[in-house]
Amino acid sequence: MSNITQLIRNTDKPHLIIVGNGMVGHHFIEQLAQLGAHQNYKITVFGEEPNLAYDRVHLSEYFTGKSYHDLAMSEPSFYDNNDIAYETSARVTAIDSLAKNIQLADGREFSFEKLILATGSYPFVPPIKGHDRENTFVYRTLDDLDAIRECAQSAKTGTVVGGGLLGLEAANALKNLGLKTSVVEFAPRLMPVQLDETGGALLRNMISTLGVDVYTATATTQIVAGNDAVHRMEFANGDYLETDLILFSAGIRPQDALAKQAQLKVGERGGIVVNDYCQTSHDDIYAIGECALWEGRIFGLVAPGYSMAKVAANHILGFQGEAFTGADMSTKLKLLGCDVGSIGDAHQTTPSAKRFVYQDDFLNVYRKMVVSEDGTKLLGAVLVGDNSYYDTLLQYYLNGITLPSNPQSLILPVSDGEPVGLGIDMLPATASICSCHNVTKQDIAETISSGSMTLGEVKRVTKASTGCGGCSALLKKVVDNELLALGVEVSTDICEHFSYTRQDLYNLVKIDEIKTFKELLDKYGKGKGCEVCKPAVGNILASVWNDFVLKKEHVSLQDTNDRYLANMQKDGTYSVVPRIPGGEITPDKLIVLGEVAKKYNLYTKITGGQRIDLFGATLSELPHIWEELIAVGFETGQAYGKSVRTVKSCVGSTWCRFGVNDSMTMAIDIENRYKGLRSPHKLKFAVSGCTRECAEAQSKDIGVIATEGGWNLYVCGNGGMKPRHADLFATDLTDQQLITYIDRLLMFYVKTADRLQRTSVWMESLEGGWTT
Amino acid sequence: MSWIKVCSYEDLVANAGIAVKVMDKQVAIFLDPEFNQLFALSNWDPIGKANVMSRGLMAEIEGVLTVASPLYKQKYCLSTGVCIDEDIVLPIWNVKLENDVVWLAPK
Numbered sequence: 001m002s003n004i005t006q007l008i009r010n011t012d013k014p015h016l017i018i019v020g021n022g023m024v025g026h027h028f029i030e031q032l033a034q035l036g037a038h039q040n041y042k043i044t045v046f047g048e049e050p051n052l053a054y055d056r057v058h059l060s061e062y063f064t065g066k067s068y069h070d071l072a073m074s075e076p077s078f079y080d081n082n083d084i085a086y087e088t089s090a091r092v093t094a095i096d097s098l099a100k101n102i103q104l105a106d107g108r109e110f111s112f113e114k115l116i117l118a119t120g121s122y123p124f125v126p127p128i129k130g131h132d133r134e135n136t137f138v139y140r141t142l143d144d145l146d147a148i149r150e151c152a153q154s155a156k157t158g159t160v161v162g163g164g165l166l167g168l169e170a171a172n173a174l175k176n177l178g179l180k181t182s183v184v185e186f187a188p189r190l191m192p193v194q195l196d197e198t199g200g201a202l203l204r205n206m207i208s209t210l211g212v213d214v215y216t217a218t219a220t221t222q223i224v225a226g227n228d229a230v231h232r233m234e235f236a237n238g239d240y241l242e243t244d245l246i247l248f249s250a251g252i253r254p255q256d257a258l259a260k261q262a263q264l265k266v267g268e269r270g271g272i273v274v275n276d277y278c279q280t281s282h283d284d285i286y287a288i289g290e291c292a293l294w295e296g297r298i299f300g301l302v303a304p305g306y307s308m309a310k311v312a313a314n315h316i317l318g319f320q321g322e323a324f325t326g327a328d329m330s331t332k333l334k335l336l337g338c339d340v341g342s343i344g345d346a347h348q349t350t351p352s353a354k355r356f357v358y359q360d361d362f363l364n365v366y367r368k369m370v371v372s373e374d375g376t377k378l379l380g381a382v383l384v385g386d387n388s389y390y391d392t393l394l395q396y397y398l399n400g401i402t403l404p405s406n407p408q409s410l411i412l413p414v415s416d417g418e419p420v421g422l423g424i425d426m427l428p429a430t431a432s433i434c435s436c437h438n439v440t441k442q443d444i445a446e447t448i449s450s451g452s453m454t455l456g457e458v459k460r461v462t463k464a465s466t467g468c469g470g471c472s473a474l475l476k477k478v479v480d481n482e483l484l485a486l487g488v489e490v491s492t493d494i495c496e497h498f499s500y501t502r503q504d505l506y507n508l509v510k511i512d513e514i515k516t517f518k519e520l521l522d523k524y525g526k527g528k529g530c531e532v533c534k535p536a537v538g539n540i541l542a543s544v545w546n547d548f549v550l551k552k553e554h555v556s557l558q559d560t561n562d563r564y565l566a567n568m569q570k571d572g573t574y575s576v577v578p579r580i581p582g583g584e585i586t587p588d589k590l591i592v593l594g595e596v597a598k599k600y601n602l603y604t605k606i607t608g609g610q611r612i613d614l615f616g617a618t619l620s621e622l623p624h625i626w627e628e629l630i631a632v633g634f635e636t637g638q639a640y641g642k643s644v645r646t647v648k649s650c651v652g653s654t655w656c657r658f659g660v661n662d663s664m665t666m667a668i669d670i671e672n673r674y675k676g677l678r679s680p681h682k683l684k685f686a687v688s689g690c691t692r693e694c695a696e697a698q699s700k701d702i703g704v705i706a707t708e709g710g711w712n713l714y715v716c717g718n719g720g721m722k723p724r725h726a727d728l729f730a731t732d733l734t735d736q737q738l739i740t741y742i743d744r745l746l747m748f749y750v751k752t753a754d755r756l757q758r759t760s761v762w763m764e765s766l767e768g769g770w771t772t
Numbered sequence: 773m774s775w776i777k778v779c780s781y782e783d784l785v786a787n788a789g790i791a792v793k794v795m796d797k798q799v800a801i802f803l804d805p806e807f808n809q810l811f812a813l814s815n816w817d818p819i820g821k822a823n824v825m826s827r828g829l830m831a832e833i834e835g836v837l838t839v840a841s842p843l844y845k846q847k848y849c850l851s852t853g854v855c856i857d858e859d860i861v862l863p864i865w866n867v868k869l870e871n872d873v874v875w876l877a878p879k
Contacts, residue, residue: 496834528787528804530831531840531847556787560827560842568842572822619827 001052002087003080004044013042014113016316017102019092019258021047023056024289024305025118026073029084031313038083040317044110045079046090049141052076057302057468060173062145071142095262097282114284114316117259117272118309121252121290121300126161130223135230136246139170148247152177155244157229159183161220162250163190168335170249171212175336182213182241184233186250189216194331194342198359199382202366206338206385215241254291254298267293276323278312286312299327302467303435310438328398328435332383332390332470339387344397345370345380353379356408367411369393376402381411391474399431424481425767429504433478436467441478448482455479494755495532498525502680502755506540515545516553535559536755539642542678543750549678561640564622574622575615576602577639578629579675582649582667582687583610592632596625609646609684611637638675642756644683647671648696652689652706661706663689666735670704673739677746680753680762684719698726701759702742707731711738715745718760727763774877781872784810789826789839791815794876799865800826801874802839802850811850812865812876817841819858 016037018025025045032043047053054071062071079086094103101111123138125131135155137148152158158174160167163185174181183190189200190207204214219236226232229242254271265273265281271293278286278294289305290298299305304327314321332341348355352373359366365385371378378396383389389411396403396410403410429442439462452458458479459465465472493499498520500508505520514520517537521529529537538557542549549558561567566574578593593612597604600621602614617625626636639645649667653659667687674683686697687704696719697703703714709732717726730741753762778792778801786805791798798815815823820843828839831847838847838856846857853862866877 497832527835528806528830528832528837530833531829531845532831534829534831552786555785556830559829560824563827568824568827570820570822570843572817572820572824572843 001050001076002085002090003076004085004087013040015111016041016043016114016116017110017112018043018045018116018118019102020116020118020120020255020289020291021045021049021053021086021088022118022120022289023053023073023302024120024309025116026053027306028116028118028288028309028313029079029082030074031310032317033078033082033084035313035317035319037313037317041113042085043083044085045087046092046104047086047088048091049143050089051142052079052086052088054142056140059139059142059145060169060176062142063149063173063176068142092258095258095285097262097264097285100284112284114286116312116316117280117285117287117291118289119255119258119287119291121298122255123248124251124253125248126220126250128220128222130231131248133223133231133246135244136223136248138248139166139173145173148173148245149177151245152179155179155230157182157243158245158247159231159233159241159243160247160249162248163187163214163216164193164249164251165191165331165333165335166252167249168207169333170247171207172336174245174247175210175212179245180211182215182243183207184215184218184220184235184241186219187216190214191340191342194340194346194382195384196347196368196382198357199340199366199368199384202359202364202384203335203338203340206364207336210336212336252290252298252300254293256291259287259291267296271298274308274324276311276325277315278308278324279315286316288312294324295326297326299329301327301329301331303327303438304329306436306467307438330394330397332387332394334387339383339385341381341383341387341390341393343381343390343394344378346382348380350379356411358408358411358413360413369407369411371403371407375407378403378407391471395427395431395474399428401426401428424477427478433475434462434464434467434471436471437463439464444475444478445482448479453483494536495530497521497527497529497533500524502536502540503752505537506544506751509537509540510544515541515547517541517557518553532755535562535642538562539678539680546676559640564619565626565636565638565640566617566622567640569615572619573615574617574619575613575639576617576622576625576629577607577611577613577637578634579637579671580611581671581675582647582664584649584664584668589632589634592628592634596628599628600625607639607646609637609639610648611639611646613639641678642681643676643678644671644674644685646684648684648686648700650687650689650694652687656689658692659689659706660708661689661711663687663695663704663706666704666706666711666738667695670702670739670742674742674746677750679746679750681756681758683746683759699723700726702745704738710734713738713741716759716763718758720758722760724760775866775868775875776877777873778876779874781869781874784874787830789828789830791823791826792876795878798823798826799876800839801867801876802826802830804830804837808869810867810869810874811837812867813839813848813850813853814863814865816862817843818860818862819846820844825862 053073091105092102093105101109103109158179159182160171161184163183171181171183190203220233222234224232226242230244233241256266256272259272272287274287274292278288280287288308311324330343348370353370356369368382370380381393427441431441447458447461452461465475534557566576597614602616605613607613647667647670649663652663683701685702686695686700688695688697689706697705698714699717699719703726705712711733712731713729714726715729718724784803789800789802800815802811815825817824824842828842831838831840837850840847848855848862853864868875
């Protein structure tokens with residue numbers, strides 16, 4: 001197949017040639033098409049196989065009824081429509097890296113400006129005597145499968161050499177072709193790369209009960225003609241196995257022959273050496289996928305190959321893209337009907353790592369979690385028998401999410417059958433949902449908010465779950481979750497200047513130690529900022545660094561109230577509310593308030609928060625008023641701020657017949673401790689001296705009620721437009737415990753709440769939060 | 773055009789406003805420090821009905837630099853005075869900076 005005569009034209013555009021048209025090579029072309037590369041380059045693809053790229057991950061489905069067309073990655077029209085020339089059954093035999101041209105087997109030559117090697121890998125056939133006899137095969141291409149199928153018609157038995165992932169996949173195929181199947185593995189267990197000893201042994205048992213004979217720790221010395229079958233495989237231990245068909249699946253080797261011929265740098269054990277942008281030792285020649293050797297590693301999975309394709313495409317076109325930074329090699333699959341999963345450090349090689357293990361020989365399941373020494377992070381996992389635990393574990397692993405306090409619950413069976421899941425809300429926006437196409441939770445959210453309202457539509461737009469398909473269940477959950485959230489809030493961006501939530505900005509400020517709005521804007525935002533992001537960032541900076549908010553670099557972020565330490569009223573004058581901690585005030589201070597009010601002709605009112613409000617001060621009077629108030633020890637009560645307002649209190653045990661504790665002193669201590677703390681929204685506290693609750697603590701963000709045994713702490717209550725009764729958080733606390741708990745709760749709130757989100761709403765938005 | 777000297781550069785606040793009284797009228801002057809660009813418009817908030825515009829936050833909305841009323845948050849384009857939320861326009865003034873001195877002239 002070719003469209004080359006139609007499409008290769010004499011143009012001035014430089015020639016971009018891709019050698020290899022497997023899944024990664026095809027993905028690279030898709031990336032080029034997406035980036036509009038044909039405007040800058042004439043693009044040509046040469047593929048060795050007779051067909052255009054097809055889905056090799058699902059190769060075995062060719063035996064269960066799927067045709068090439070079902071497995072094809074695209075229609076030929078995709079190439080035509082994107083101005084991409086292709087030729088199949090075209091073998092490139094030489095590269096002249098100095099003259100920058102390539103030669104095909106038929107002698108034709110093409111010069112190139114950029115060359116991409118996506119030559120993939122070839123199956124490794126161990127150099128056993130007799131390996132090249134008739135009726136021996138490998139398992140990689142549709143041609144291989146056609147040949148196997150043909151041979152299987154006259155065969156009764158089949159043997160796979162290699163008990164790794166692909167070997168077992170191939171064994172399954174032979175079994176489905178009706179052959180009595182055996183697997184011969186050199187290592188002491190099946191899937192030695194992914195599984196530990198216990199997992200490998202269990203898998204072996206399960207496969208054996210399905211009628212597949214498994215030989216582990218078995219080395220084949222030679223293959224000769226058999227007596228009762230076509231072949232006899234002789235083993236090092238003196239045994240032998242007779243079989244009609246032999247299929248080698250003992251690993252892959254990078255297809256680097258062209259690179260060697262062109263004298264590009266290759267690894268000692270093969271693989272074309274590439275840098276973080278997939279460039280080989282020749283700047284204009286790139287290598288991607290299984291033929292590429294990055295930091296001494298070959299990536300034999302499709303997802304890393306796709307990442308490389310993307311990186312290389314962006315690099316060639318001069319777009320600033322991400323570098324290739326390696327890939328996660330976690331896998332889950334169903335082999336011969338058995339679930340197998342492997343994540344991260346499955347072999348517990350991390351020093352001082354600890355593990356949780358669950359094994360059930362009745363149900364044939366085995367699950368192991370490898371965790372950090374302190375038990376807070378998941379380092380790896382092995383699953384055999386039931387992969388329903390995989391998605392959750394993988395997310396914990398990939399995103400470094402802190403494990404729950406009883407991590408074993410993640411692998412223990414639960415009575416209703418559904419394993420303990422990680423709430424979708426708990427996943428960070430950057431969580432990779434589909435690793436094949438590198439689609440994050442945020443990508444999905446954005447796709448939905450820009451109009452894709454169904455799972456199918458999201459799949460079509462993002463390509464999520466169209467690679468290996470392993471993420472389909474998780475994808476559905478994420479889509480459902482996003483759709484559910486839709487209508488409530490679509491974009492969580494704080495404003496047009498920052499594509500971040502308040503929580504994101506908080507973390508950026510903290511982690512990057514950003515001290516000013518300008519610094520944050522330069523690094524993570526755009527434009528000049530607005531009335532939404534300025535005060536929000538000003539608030540975050542104050543929360544994190546506690547800098548004086550009226551410093552030159554901060555003053556323009558402050559609302560007028562924060563800037564002048566008073567509340568602007570409808571006529572443009574201000575009201576002044578000095579802080580009166582706990583509502584306790586001396587006669588002398590009361591007199592000064594009266595004198596100031598009289599002097600400046602201010603209207604006075606006792607507030608709901610047990611303080612005194614002085615209304616009607618002009619901007620120019622404010623400095624004079626404050627001078628007089630400060631002189632007797634007053635400070636601003638921040639009646640305007642997104643910060644601690646008042647701590648309301650009853651008079652407590654000193655005076656009250658019913659009081660069981662000194663609520664007055666506690667209220668004053670609390671107010672003095674937390675005053676000035678900048679938070680996402682205002683914070684109101686109260687302390688009651690007994691359960692009669694005169695201070696109405698249960699309608700406050702932080703409410704404290706004295707008991708015979710200490711203090712009861714209520715949190716996240718609210719008066720106002722939508723009242724919410726506070727939740728009892730802890731009982732009978734000592735003074736010290738009370739303060740510790742309030743500290744922690746406020747820290748969590750300040751770190752994680754949205755802009756202008758009161759604690760009541762924040763609490764309800766949290767995973768597992770109380771809802772009414 | 774008769775220019776009136778109103779204050780010095782030091783009196784201005786970067787990315788924020790100040791108020792001056794000129795010809796018996798209050799004028800809000802804003803400074804965008806990026807190119808030392810000055811904007812002058814009436815300090816009177818026609819919706820809140822108070823002389824408060826100089827105390828609003830400067831806000832860039834889709835590339836247009838505005839000031840948001842500190843009372844009811846309507847935004848006015850700093851260079852034209854056009855309100856982007858309501859059908860209303862704030863009077864604007866000519867403003868220039870010469871040798872660290874700020875000059876105003878009525879439009």
